[in-house]
Amino acid sequence: MLVELDVPKCVASGQCVMAAPDVFDQREDDGVAILLEEHPGDELLDEVREAVAICPAAAIRLAEQ
């Protein structure tokens, strides 16, 4: 799968980190999201889907499954 993160849209809520901690992290000083893994393994699909669904800024896209 291919995950895309639109950093300028991110409002640093950390919801993606809660949903998929192996795929997302946050910058220590302001909480802006960091994409750790552009191509996470399929076992993380549900977690990534949840991150996409709950991101309040609609900043995450599942470009390919």
Added chain:
Amino acid sequence: MPDIPSCPVTGASESLPEYPLPRAAECPLAPAPAAQELRAGKPITKVRIWNGSTPWLITRHADQRALLPDPRVSDDDLDPGFPYVNAHRAEIAPVTPRLITNTDAPEHTRLRRTVNGPFVVRRIETMRAPIQKIVDDLIDDMLAGPNPIDLLKAFAFPLPSLVIAELLGVPYEDHDFFQRNSGVVLDGAVAPEVARKASGELAAYLDRLLTKKMTDPGEDVLSEMAGRVKAGEMTHTEAVHMGVAMLIAGHETTTTMISLGTLAFLQHPDQLALLREAEDPKVIANAVDEVLRYLTIVQTGVRRVAKDDIEIGDVVIRKGDGMIFDLHAANWDPEVFPEAECLDITRPARIHQAFGYGPHQCLGQNLARLELQVAYGALYRRIPTLRLAADLADLEFDHTGTTYGVKSLPVAW
């Protein structure tokens, strides 16, 4: 076509529903029945509010998700079309500095990033042990004290106060002062001048503490902001206002979720049993989100104004129109939550909008979740015989505040 006199328009708007919509007395925890009917029949429709203005009321989950992150949907409360919650809010808007609560991107993004550091998920998680200690101590005191007792006074009120003191970096010896004054500020029953005096004392206190943190910083929110003030990224006044805002936004909400949440669980003994016996922290975490969804305590909804024309479904929201997003109606939307009227801690609940949605979604949500996980996780386990010590019909609910709470919650064990 001849010009039509204004009569029919007035006539039509006179029949608009008055917002807020009343709840049904026999279902004190459910959303207003009329809000549920509107969601099914007229999901985006005009309502009339206290000052006679007629903003749009948006009740469907999907429509709220489409609109709230839209850059044309603004939080600018200086816009004449902004649908203020009440006269007091309308009055203070012009004299309130621009904060995260009344700005849009890019200003909002900049301001929010300056205060967000302490709310980063990994840093919030480090507060688990201190919160557990606060919870355990409060329950020890409760068990050693009178029975029955008001759960609000004994547990639901002091917990968030102590946690916010910890978050802001208020030294332990000042906790009593801090808790006493925030109690007065949040007490709807005290005279306005008494509340104003207490709020002034709190602001003056935070002002002094901020100055102290400039030279002697710790790992807390005030120290973080002191660093930003030194670096010229925010002013001293903005930092003090932000500290007070966190106290106000984070205290009553969490208190209410503990007391009303406990009431909801006591009304649903099967769900309470599931929660009490849960070993998996994920089950407790989901129970917290489900009860946040079920109760959706922010009863004033989220207020916005349109900065441009917005077409959605078969309506056009015009530039300058106010918008009210009824979060409770969206969280009981059967399209997203089948049998929404059932409290079910095993359902996927995470997509609820009890913390709002879009760029203004609650700054403190991760902290609130953590407090509730620790509180629910400990209280019902340590006091398994906890029960309501009053009739449901005798409980007094707050229908006018920002959050829908219960004024006291007598419990026994």
